Amino acid sequence: MDLFGKKRYQERIAELERMLQELTREKEELEHALEKREERLKRITSAYQETRRALKDAELRLRESAERSSEEPSGSPGAQRLTPREVKRLLRRLDNIESPEEDILSEYRKPGERLEGAPDTALPRSLKAMASERGISLLSLPDVFTILMVPPLPFSSDGVTRGRRFELNPIREIMETPVLLVSAHAGDSMIMVSLGADHIENFEIVRTPVKEKHSKGGWSQRRFERLREEDIRRHGEHLKDRVEKAFERYAPLIKYVAVSGEPELIRHLNQCFSLPLIRARLGKHDERNPERTLEELYTYTLLRM
Numbered sequence: 577m578d579l580f581g582k583k584r585y586q587e588r589i590a591e592l593e594r595m596l597q598e599l600t601r602e603k604e605e606l607e608h609a610l611e612k613r614e615e616r617l618k619r620i621t622s623a624y625q626e627t628r629r630a631l632k633d634a635e636l637r638l639r640e641s642a643e644r645s646s647e648e649p650s651g652s653p654g655a656q657r658l659t660p661r662e663v664k665r666l667l668r669r670l671d672n673i674e675s676p677e678e679d680i681l682s683e684y685r686k687p688g689e690r691l692e693g694a695p696d697t698a699l700p701r702s703l704k705a706m707a708s709e710r711g712i713s714l715l716s717l718p719d720v721f722t723i724l725m726v727p728p729l730p731f732s733s734d735g736v737t738r739g740r741r742f743e744l745n746p747i748r749e750i751m752e753t754p755v756l757l758v759s760a761h762a763g764d765s766m767i768m769v770s771l772g773a774d775h776i777e778n779f780e781i782v783r784t785p786v787k788e789k790h791s792k793g794g795w796s797q798r799r800f801e802r803l804r805e806e807d808i809r810r811h812g813e814h815l816k817d818r819v820e821k822a823f824e825r826y827a828p829l830i831k832y833v834a835v836s837g838e839p840e841l842i843r844h845l846n847q848c849f850s851l852p853l854i855r856a857r858l859g860k861h862d863e864r865n866p867e868r869t870l871e872e873l874y875t876y877t878l879l880r881m
Contacts, residue, residue, distance in 0.1 A: 655700070658725075658876040660751060660773035666878075670742045673717060681716040682743035683736045692736055694724065694881065703879060709855065715742055726877040729753055729832055729854060750874070754830045757873055758819055758845060759861040760837035762786045762808050765815050766861040766869070769826050773874035777826070781863050782818050784811040812844035820848055827851075834873060 658666065673680070683693050687707070693714045699707070703726060706712075711731040716722040727750050737743045752772040759766040763786030768779040786807040787800065823833070833849045834856040835842050846853070858872045 655703070655877065655879045658878050659871050660874045663747065663751065663874075663876050667744050667747060670715065670744060673742065674740050675717065676740070678740050679718050679738060680740065680742055681714065681718070681736070681738055683714040684731045684734045684743075684746045685712050686734045687711045687730050689734060691724075694722070699724070700879070703877070706877060713746065722881040724879040724881060726879075728856070728874050728876060729755070729834075730852070747876075753832065754826075755832050755834050755873065756819075756823060756826060756830045756851075757834045757836070757856065757869070758815070758842075759858065759869065760812075760815060760835065760841035760845070761860055762838060762841065763811055765811070765837070765841070766863065766866070767815075767819055767822050768861075768866060768869065768873075769822065769830065770870055770873065771829065773870065776866055776870055777829075778822075779866050780818070780822075782811075782815050784814050786811055808840060812841045815841065816844045816848060819845060823849060 681693055683691055685691055685707070687709055689711070691712060691714050693716060703712075703724070706726045710727050710729065711734070713725045713727070713731070714722065715725070725747065727747070729750050731746050732749065733746065754769070754771045754777075757766075757768040757770065759768070763784055765782040766779060767782065769777040771777050784807070787804045823830075827850075830851065832854050833851050834854045835845055836856040836858040837860075842855075856873060858869060861869045
């Protein structure tokens, strides 16, 4: 006989414990499903952000490539860009040429100076503009071929020689010239120190938050653009500080400073250097492939006449 209903209470307690176990199991399953959902959402968000960055970089490279195409003589007959590897191959071939008549012409001119061996009217307008910044060379084997080469950096000396072989040392010297390069882009810039076309001594990425461009109009857009301009200004100041430190460290080595990128950021750097400043027309850097930027930096432009 169960006078106090003890058995009934025990059964009720056991039933509640089973319900508690089931609810606990359901809670754990829901928490696990929620964790998986959050992880999936994070992966989707990360992939979306990475895709947007890749798209922006691709659009910027395409735009800069189009700008360089309009500035450089790639549309002129015979004009082409030579990477450092291609320049070295060309130099090896030129080294094998010899003329018993000693009439091989090698002419080098500093920026802004005119060639003696070719009329100014024979040069495409875009090539003249580049030569005014970097100088130009003319290499000629009479009655066989004549080529013009615009260097990526200015020639340190000029002159004309005629002899049995080509004088190619000025071209080789540029390939071995140390440079401090600044690739300046809003929110994501790079500082590179090269000891020549084959060696990156150091490079660093400078990042600060910069708002993306705003597509809406009216007051909201104007306010957003002011905030974006302030972000760019702060990035420019931060970049300038890092560039000054790099310049101070490597000043005994480098001979030129090359800048590329967005004009509003480049303006922050104009007063940083005591060395000659060269405007390099390069695509946006890729921190995963700095060698591509190094190759662009030492690329020549060649025109066959």
